Amino acid sequence: MKNKLIIASVLLIVLIGVGYWVFDQLGGNNPILISKVNKQPDPLSGFYFVGIPQDERLGKAFEAIEIQKSLHPGSHLHTIYEVEPAGKLDTMRVFVGLNALVSADSISFRQFEEKGYLVAKISGSKWVMPSPKTVKKELKAYADSAELTLSEIFIDKIISEQEVHVIAPIKD
Secondary structure (H helix, E strand, O other): HHHHHHHHHHHHHHHHHHHHHHHHHHOOOOOOEEEEEEOOOOOOEEEEEEEEEEEHHHHHHHHHHHHHHHHOOOOOOOEEEOOOOOOOOEEEEEEEEEOOOOOOOOEEEEEEOOOOOEEEEEEEOOOOOOOOOHHHHHHHHHHHHHHOEOEEEEEEEEEEOOOEEEEEEOOO
């Protein structure tokens, strides 16, 4: 009985160690790098989506922007969640766009008047990236320590599957 308890304890410790090692290798311990940029956020062209997260129109909006992205090398996908859903059936309002001037039917444009912004650079596997709440909390803490006031807009700039920048415009 004592041997089984020792073996189970050792296996549990090994399993926890391997789990932590995998988490670390995927980028789970990568820091959120925050810096201030003294220029206006890029203007964006894209589409608004209002509906539930499982609505197929949301996927179509992303597909339409991905097509435009392929036509504008160097541009990046941006999302602005104006109303975030609390659950799968809650209504959300999201802007999906590019930092390029796009001309297409029903295209919307977003201009930002702020003269600067904070950018949080996040890298790692999508499975271990910090939650949006964690990133917003870090940005707000940085802004408070630097005596800056953020607008309530947070722009997700998707660089790759392994890298995301969260842009928080600074109120003038």
